[in-house]
Amino acid sequence: MKYYPINLDVRNKNCLIAGGGAVGTRKALTLLQCGANVTIVSPEVSEKLEKLALSGDVKLVRRGYAPGDLKGMFLAISASDNRTVNQMVYEDAVSCNVLCNVADIPDACHFTLPSVITRGDLTITISSSGKSPALSRKLRIELEKIFGKEYAECLQLMGAIRTKLLKKSHDPDNHRHLFRNILDKGLVEMIKYNNIQAVNELLFDVFGKGYTWELLMNTKQGN
Ligand SMILES: C[C@@]1(CC(=O)O)c2cc3[nH]c(cc4nc(cc5[nH]c(cc(n2)[C@H]1CCC(=O)O)[C@@](C)(CC(=O)O)[C@@H]5CCC(=O)O)C(CC(=O)O)=C4CCC(=O)O)c(CCC(=O)O)c3CC(=O)O
Numbered sequence: 001m002k003y004y005p006i007n008l009d010v011r012n013k014n015c016l017i018a019g020g021g022a023v024g025t026r027k028a029l030t031l032l033q034c035g036a037n038v039t040i041v042s043p044e045v046s047e048k049l050e051k052l053a054l055s056g057d058v059k060l061v062r063r064g065y066a067p068g069d070l071k072g073m074f075l076a077i078s079a080s081d082n083r084t085v086n087q088m089v090y091e092d093a094v095s096c097n098v099l100c101n102v103a104d105i106p107d108a109c110h111f112t113l114p115s116v117i118t119r120g121d122l123t124i125t126i127s128s129s130g131k132s133p134a135l136s137r138k139l140r141i142e143l144e145k146i147f148g149k150e151y152a153e154c155l156q157l158m159g160a161i162r163t164k165l166l167k168k169s170h171d172p173d174n175h176r177h178l179f180r181n182i183l184d185k186g187l188v189e190m191i192k193y194n195n196i197q198a199v200n201e202l203l204f205d206v207f208g209k210g211y212t213w214e215l216l217m218n219t220k221q222g223n
């Protein structure tokens, strides 16, 4: 494996994108979805970014990238159409210890971006280790057909069961068996076909009283 896969918490972290064209816009939208504070440094930007700047969702600095722009940044993405600029952003990032991704120089990346599918709190990511973004995209489209919204609901339910069980005791050996058991008995399919009665019967069989779809799906969960 060439890259170490991690899930990075960028909420409220300052992130800079140099270059506000098609690629910079795509990367900005993902960062925004994840709750980052996004600054775009670019002489020209896409219409989408213009709108996001007007609504205050991104900060726009309308000029070319300059050394010093990375001060106070947690992460940087260089997506300009100028390789010299992109290389400079990378070198600045290395010298100020900022995590950096350069859209057109895979070797000048601390991290690369995967194709992403989200279903509620479930995130499925695909990386080709930089070899073929087109293949990552194709796989995403295929997997989106297989993993529907039932996975978001299933995850919400599993999370609520887990919170409830962990409040009572920490018993990983026993819990592992219970969780695998309800998944192996077709929980996802029952949710997919909206067979809530079967879900409740299964919950009762495995966990006993107090574990119902109605109760668990209305439980407030962390983060
Ligand atoms: C290394 C990496 C660095 C990074 O950007 O993080 C990188 C690099 C480069 N991409 C290029 C081109 C394309 N990129 C896409 C699309 C995506 N690119 C993304 C990520 C990555 N792209 C990282 C590796 C990802 C992995 O490991 O798989 C995705 C997954 C995520 C995202 O961008 O958010 C997003 C799909 C989102 C989705 O739809 O699911 C398409 C597809 C299309 O547009 O149809 C094409 C044209 C077809 C093709 O080239 O395959 C070129 C120019 C090559 C040239 O000059 O020809 C370079 C530079 C180079 O390789 O030198």
Ligand SMILES: NC(=O)C1=CN([C@@H]2O[C@H](COP(=O)(O)OP(=O)(O)OC[C@H]3O[C@@H](n4cnc5c(N)ncnc54)[C@H](O)[C@@H]3O)[C@@H](O)[C@H]2O)C=CC1
Binding pocket: 018, 019, 020, 021, 022, 023, 024, 041, 042, 043, 044, 045, 046, 063, 064, 065, 079, 080, 081, 082, 085, 102, 103, 104, 133
């Ligand atoms: N990693 C990826 O997923 C992909 C990467 N690429 C590469 O990404 C780069 C950008 O592609 P596009 O967004 O399609 O190009 P684009 O031409 O749409 O956008 C380039 C942007 O860079 C800005 N720019 C120019 N000089 C700048 C400077 N000195 N400082 C800051 N910004 C500056 C321009 O104003 C423009 O907004 C290209 O090098 C392309 O080869 C292309 C496709 C996918």
